[in-house]
Amino acid sequence: MPAKTTDKTDIPDEELATVADETARAARRVVAAFATDADECRMLLAMLGIAPTDEA
Template sequence: MPAKTSDKTEITDEEDLEPVADETANSARRVVAAYAVDADECRMLFSMLGIAPDEA
């Protein structure tokens, strides 16, 4: 079965994004922190994923 594709490759409007639940964000933070090479990478990944503690 071929991979599902979409013409929409960029998120142009941040209003389309919904914040994740606190429990989900906390779980994601734990996983990211466990696999990050160092604190800087961890902070960068948190920011990229929109789960930085100050964004909650």
């Protein structure tokens, strides 16, 4: 049986929730610990929407 798919790919902004800085920081550490390399880590962080910002 094929997996169910949907054409809906856009999530309205009102359905998105932001996470607290502390939660995002902890999630980044977990992702970094389990990623196989830096490229995978960057990709996963971006996919999860918790990539660190460049604040210089």
